[in-house]
Amino acid sequence: MPIEMNASQDNNREIQLSALVVIHNEEGRIRDCLERVKFCDEVVVVLDRCTDKSKDIVLEYTDRIVEGAWPIEGDRRNTGNDMCRGQWVLEIDADEHITPELAKEIRSTIQQNDADYYLVPVDNYIGGNLVRYGWGAQFGKASASCLCRKGVKRWGKERVHPKLHWKDGARRGHKLQNRLVHYVDDNISDMIRRFDSYTTARAKDLLDSGDIGTMPHNARRIISRFWRCFIGRKGYREGGYGFLIATFAALYPMVSHIKARYEADRLKP
Numbered sequence: 096m097p098i099e100m101n102a103s104q105d106n107n108r109e110i111q112l113s114a115l116v117v118i119h120n121e122e123g124r125i126r127d128c129l130e131r132v133k134f135c136d137e138v139v140v141v142l143d144r145c146t147d148k149s150k151d152i153v154l155e156y157t158d159r160i161v162e163g164a165w166p167i168e169g170d171r172r173n174t175g176n177d178m179c180r181g182q183w184v185l186e187i188d189a190d191e192h193i194t195p196e197l198a199k200e201i202r203s204t205i206q207q208n209d210a211d212y213y214l215v216p217v218d219n220y221i222g223g224n225l226v227r228y229g230w231g232a233q234f235g236k237a238s239a240s241c242l243c244r245k246g247v248k249r250w251g252k253e254r255v256h257p258k259l260h261w262k263d264g265a266r267r268g269h270k271l272q273n274r275l276v277h278y279v280d281d282n283i284s285d286m287i288r289r290f291d292s293y294t295t296a297r298a299k300d301l302l303d304s305g306d307i308g309t310m311p312h313n314a315r316r317i318i319s320r321f322w323r324c325f326i327g328r329k330g331y332r333e334g335g336y337g338f339l340i341a342t343f344a345a346l347y348p349m350v351s352h353i354k355a356r357y358e359a360d361r362l363k364p
Contacts, residue, residue: 109136110136110137110180110181110182111136111181111182111183111205112135112136112137112181112182112183112184112185112201112202112205113135113136113137113138113139113179113180113181113183113184113185113245114132114135114137114138114139114184114185114187115139115140115141115172115175115176115179115184115185115186115187116128116129116132116138116139116140116141116175116186116187116188116189117140117141117143117171117172117175117186117188118140118141118142118143118145118149118153118188118189119142119143119144119145120144120145120146120147120149121145121147121149121189121190122147122148122149122152124189124190124278125149125152125153125189126152126155127192128187128188128189128190128191128192129152129153129156129157131192131193131194131198132185132187132193133156134193134198134201134202135181135185136181137157137159137179137180137181138156138157138159139157139159139160139161139175139178139179140153140157140159140160140161140175141160141161141163141171141172141174141175141178142160142161142162142163143163143164143165143171144163144164145162150162159178161174161175161178166254167252167253167254167257168250168253168254168255168256168257169249169250169251169252169253169257169258170250170252172186172250172257173249173250176245176248176249176250179245181245182205182244182245183205183242183243183244183245184242184243184244184245185201185241185242186241186243187241187275188277190277190278190279191275191276191277191278192275192276192277192278193275193276194273194274194275194276196273197215197271197273197274197275199273200271200272200273201242201271204242204268204271205242207268209266209268210266210267210268210269211243211244211247211262211265211266211267211268212240212242212243212244212247212248212261212265212266212267212268213240213242213243213267213268213269213270213271214238214239214240214267214268214269214270214271215238215239215240215241215242215270215271215274215275216237216238216270216271216272216273216274216275217230217236217237217238217239217274217275217276217277218274218275218276218277219235219236219237219277219279220276220277220278220279221279221280221281221282221283221285221286221336222280222281222282224336226333226336226337226340227333228328228329228330228331228332228333228337229324229325229328229329229330229331229332229333229336229337229340229341230324230328230330230340231323231324231328231344233256233293233297233344233347234290234293234324234340234343234344234347235279235340235344236277237328238270239275240259240267241275242271244265246262247261247262247265248260248261248262248265253300254296254297254299254300255292255293255296255297255300256293256297283339286339286340286343290343290346290347290350293347294347294350294351294354295354295362297347297348297351298351298352298354298355298358298362299355299362299363301351301352301355302355302359302362302363307352307355307356308348308352309352310349310352310353310356313348313349313352314349316345316348316349317345317346317349318345320341320344320345320347320348321341321342321344321345323344324337324340324341324344324345325337325338325340325341
């Protein structure tokens with residue numbers, strides 16, 4: 096797997112906080128993301144198979160870039176984390192924005208030095224609509240462990256939603272007060288496309304594991320997952336959006352299983 100690195104040689108100044116952004120063809124929104132991480136001491140960007148103008152835009156902000164091709168999401172995130180030189184790493188995506196209030200709180204938090212990682216609450220937007228409730232169960236996130244001391248976490252070998260593995264003894268701190276802004280989908284059609292993409296990637300992971308599960312087991316999970324999102328996480332407060340989020344979360348394991356079972360030949364490399 097060819098990887099091209101471009102890194103400045105400025106190693107003299109102390110780097111306390113690194114921002115890490117992993118992208119694939121994000122020329123339309125990477126600038127807005129990078130504008131909001133200027134408060135960090137360095138910015139590291141992983142360019143995964145980018146064929147648009149993303150690299151040209153990124154180079155306006157940083158020369159700490161890694162280019163390559165990673166079919167496994169966990170691998171590209173680990174590559175970026177390894178390149179960060181800061182004592183702390185703030186890991187976000189191109190569709191996420193750090194508000195000035197959150198930036199100030201992050202700086203204050205890492206000065207306390209009382210934990211190894213912190214949860215950051217997330218405000219998810221579908222188009223211009225704030226959808227705060229109901230997220231979870233692999234179809235969205237209500238919070239993220241995106242502020243971590245360097246070296247305390249590694250991502251797993253999954254294509255989508257890789258698991259987090261924490262260093263022994265890693266201490267979780269308090270949940271921050273200010274919220275990360277996440278423009279998760281443009282509209283309902285985007286939600287449907289994302290569901291299709293996620294379940295395809297999950298089906299490939301199931302095939303790689305050698306255990307795709309069973310239909311009865313996944314059928315039993317549909318009701319519990321829907322209830323967890325729509326009732327337990329108060330998705331009902333979001334009306335139709337909450338219903339769709341809970342439905343996609345509930346069907347995610349079953350559709351992934353069915354794709355792995357009936358479309359294995361199409362999904363294999």
